[in-house]
Amino acid sequence: MTTRTTAAATLLAATLAAVAAPAHADWSALNMTPGVTELSKEIFDLHMTIFWVCVWIGVAVFSVMIYSIVRFRKSTGAVADTNLTHNTGIEVAWTIVPVGILIAMAVPAARVLLNIEDMRNTELTIKVTGYQWKWQYQYLDSNVSFFSTLDRASDAARQLQSGIDPHTVPHYLQNVDNYLVVPEDTKVRLLLTAQDVIHAWWVPAFGMKRDAIPGSVNELWFKVDPGKTGIYRGQCAELCGRDHGFMPIVVEVKTKADYAAWIKSKESQLKQAAAPEAAPASGVAG
Amino acid sequence: MAHDHTHSFDSSTDGTHATDATTAVHDHDHKPHGWRRWVYATNHKDIGTMYLVFACLMWFIGGAMAMVIRLELFQPGLQFVDPQFFNSMTTMHALFMIFGGVMPAWTGLANWMIPMQVGAPDMALPRLNNFSFWILPFAFTILFATLFVPGGGPAGGWTLYPPLSVQFGDAFPMTIFAIHLMGASSILGAINVIVTIMNMRAPGLSLLRMPLFVWAWLITAYLLIAVMPVLAGAVTMLLTDHFFGTTFFSASGGGDPVMFQHIFWFFGHPEVYILILPAFGVISEIIPTFSRKPLFGYGPMVYATASIAFLSFIVWAHHMFTTGMPLASELFFMLSTMLIAIPTGVKVFNWCATMWKGSLSFETPMLFALAFLFLFTIGGFSGLMLGIVPADFQYQDTYFVVAHFHYVLVPGAVFAIQAAVYYWLPKWTGRMYDETLGKWHFWLSAISVNVLFFPQHFLGLAGMPRRIPDYAVQFADWNMVSSIGGFVYGASQLLFPYIIWKCARAGQRATGRVWEGAHGLEWELPSPAPYHSWSEPPSPAIIARGAEH
Numbered sequence: 001m002t003t004r005t006t007a008a009a010t011l012l013a014a015t016l017a018a019v020a021a022p023a024h025a026d027w028s029a030l031n032m033t034p035g036v037t038e039l040s041k042e043i044f045d046l047h048m049t050i051f052w053v054c055v056w057i058g059v060a061v062f063s064v065m066i067y068s069i070v071r072f073r074k075s076t077g078a079v080a081d082t083n084l085t086h087n088t089g090i091e092v093a094w095t096i097v098p099v100g101i102l103i104a105m106a107v108p109a110a111r112v113l114l115n116i117e118d119m120r121n122t123e124l125t126i127k128v129t130g131y132q133w134k135w136q137y138q139y140l141d142s143n144v145s146f147f148s149t150l151d152r153a154s155d156a157a158r159q160l161q162s163g164i165d166p167h168t169v170p171h172y173l174q175n176v177d178n179y180l181v182v183p184e185d186t187k188v189r190l191l192l193t194a195q196d197v198i199h200a201w202w203v204p205a206f207g208m209k210r211d212a213i214p215g216s217v218n219e220l221w222f223k224v225d226p227g228k229t230g231i232y233r234g235q236c237a238e239l240c241g242r243d244h245g246f247m248p249i250v251v252e253v254k255t256k257a258d259y260a261a262w263i264k265s266k267e268s269q270l271k272q273a274a275a276p277e278a279a280p281a282s283g284v285a286g
Numbered sequence: 287m288a289h290d291h292t293h294s295f296d297s298s299t300d301g302t303h304a305t306d307a308t309t310a311v312h313d314h315d316h317k318p319h320g321w322r323r324w325v326y327a328t329n330h331k332d333i334g335t336m337y338l339v340f341a342c343l344m345w346f347i348g349g350a351m352a353m354v355i356r357l358e359l360f361q362p363g364l365q366f367v368d369p370q371f372f373n374s375m376t377t378m379h380a381l382f383m384i385f386g387g388v389m390p391a392w393t394g395l396a397n398w399m400i401p402m403q404v405g406a407p408d409m410a411l412p413r414l415n416n417f418s419f420w421i422l423p424f425a426f427t428i429l430f431a432t433l434f435v436p437g438g439g440p441a442g443g444w445t446l447y448p449p450l451s452v453q454f455g456d457a458f459p460m461t462i463f464a465i466h467l468m469g470a471s472s473i474l475g476a477i478n479v480i481v482t483i484m485n486m487r488a489p490g491l492s493l494l495r496m497p498l499f500v501w502a503w504l505i506t507a508y509l510l511i512a513v514m515p516v517l518a519g520a521v522t523m524l525l526t527d528h529f530f531g532t533t534f535f536s537a538s539g540g541g542d543p544v545m546f547q548h549i550f551w552f553f554g555h556p557e558v559y560i561l562i563l564p565a566f567g568v569i570s571e572i573i574p575t576f577s578r579k580p581l582f583g584y585g586p587m588v589y590a591t592a593s594i595a596f597l598s599f600i601v602w603a604h605h606m607f608t609t610g611m612p613l614a615s616e617l618f619f620m621l622s623t624m625l626i627a628i629p630t631g632v633k634v635f636n637w638c639a640t641m642w643k644g645s646l647s648f649e650t651p652m653l654f655a656l657a658f659l660f661l662f663t664i665g666g667f668s669g670l671m672l673g674i675v676p677a678d679f680q681y682q683d684t685y686f687v688v689a690h691f692h693y694v695l696v697p698g699a700v701f702a703i704q705a706a707v708y709y710w711l712p713k714w715t716g717r718m719y720d721e722t723l724g725k726w727h728f729w730l731s732a733i734s735v736n737v738l739f740f741p742q743h744f745l746g747l748a749g750m751p752r753r754i755p756d757y758a759v760q761f762a763d764w765n766m767v768s769s770i771g772g773f774v775y776g777a778s779q780l781l782f783p784y785i786i787w788k789c790a791r792a793g794q795r796a797t798g799r800v801w802e803g804a805h806g807l808e809w810e811l812p813s814p815a816p817y818h819s820w821s822e823p824p825s826p827a828i829i830a831r832g833a834e835h
Contacts, residue, residue: 215537218610245754
């Protein structure tokens, strides 16, 4: 048995060594990140709590299993105690104790959930519409509205046998032409819907994922911590057809002042662009 | 030791069973030969063999599709397949593995083992048995053929969520028809199992003396009858939405796409237990045998299985937390989901207690059963994590979910099926398999399956969504590891049919008891078991010896 275990370990080591060769190795991506919002950090803490509970239960259960496997081997002369077939006390114990552990997990989970579903006092509302295969963002407090699609460099590289090495493309498959822009330290509400099939909007650093469903409107909120300006990336998380893997989400978080300047310039851009086309467009629509 | 069944049958115990059994079959096997033996098959062993061979074939086809998936995901960029074909591979892989691999394998094992374990000559409804099997090759031919029709195979995921699933081409009605056929087959098989267990048990073999495999299958059969019609209803509504102008799932006509998900998962969650409950049964047979000690806590094990089956009906919406449910529903489904951990824990603890103070040996079936115990528990932990709604908002639709359900289905259900085959193969063929090769098969499978699926936890937590043919470069390394694990796992499975073939052809002769610690009626029959298993019911003495727990 020892030789077999050694052989197994060697095989595993060889496998790992074989794949450890690439220099761009990113072996550190092992866990969820705490993210940059109030909710993402609460969710991360909850995730780590349940994770450690599972680890400790695992350590206990696997220890018993391993001890039994090592200690009660026929080959070392173990004789079975065939009278050991039931014990009501222990059955009750290992039913009741897990109930306690589960309640201890359910209480903090319910508390975070109540916060997630608390949509009151939002300061900015953006409507997000999923299409095959792009996102539309409409700032409901102003007239700003635009589409966000996979950037050209990624799009060229992702074609079948394109010959372009994805490692040479900055933010391969996680970059778009137009970023969603939001202010920091602001409770932003997203209203999610879709035009064709079901999509799901997800930015891991914000902690939240929710489906965008044709014919109904879902909502989620996030509030990016002050000082956490920057660019955050995610992608569609619900299978939505051929190019499901190619509709990323990029959010740029700006300071409140920068955001105000951005939305103002966006509004004036749209006004200029819309002015000459307004007359014929309204004729068609009428 | 096991050959004392010249049946000192005591006719005073029960009249009806005895006459049925003795008049039906007494002399020779009366089996047709050549192709008629299989096409006209009514014998539970022949049909069981066909189910198992069919399941193995479908398993390799579904496995080949998985190899395509892992090949494309080996590196970032699209090297081999178009995204649409990739999506049809993930969809078909799931349908082949669930409906073609695992479910028929369990039905095959039920066919082989239930009559032997309850002291019956055959299944109760042999012609129905023939029909339920022969539906399947047609169903899967139709499903496989979708790959060659305009628009390609179904590519919206095995969950068939509308509106996406309605975008399939000609594959759409074909897939739905195939699913209807599979459902019909499963329902007929389940009826047969229930009727057999309820009516064909040997006199004196009360319900609470039945082996756990029989118990698990009895409960599974009720689940099948309860939920397969629900799936049939859901896909029929999809069909009428597409072809007859109804709008059950289309918001444009007042319907709701999320309604489909509720109906689908009302089927889908019990379906998960349809795949795993028989595995619990198998593990509850194998661990006592190789621990040389009766199963610990027989009663609690039966009640735990029944509790899991009941709970499986009230947890379905945990598959759809991100669809935007009311807070009260989210809380309800989180708590009901967490409750499942309790009876599942009871099972794991009882298996541990069975090994405690036993006398363990590690033949191939035991190795697979032990790997099941460790790795299914890991799948249980990730399942518990997924049940926590706020955390699920991060996990949902990522590789974390893929890792979770593959842990419960591959080292869970598939390892249990392989454990069962190694365990009962000597009984079926009368010959022993090659233990060295069996151990090679086990170690290669157990190591590679972890290299394959464990890194997928990391990928999911790092933010990689499932069902994508290409990914951002930060996911490259663990995908490569996972693919290597996949190739090794896939290749090492070729040993499995070879070991079975070698055993059947030239294995050493097996005794009736086969395993030193084996208890149960099947081990009271000679190896190979006679064509009409128990042509006379086993005597109360044999039953008492078999049902020691």
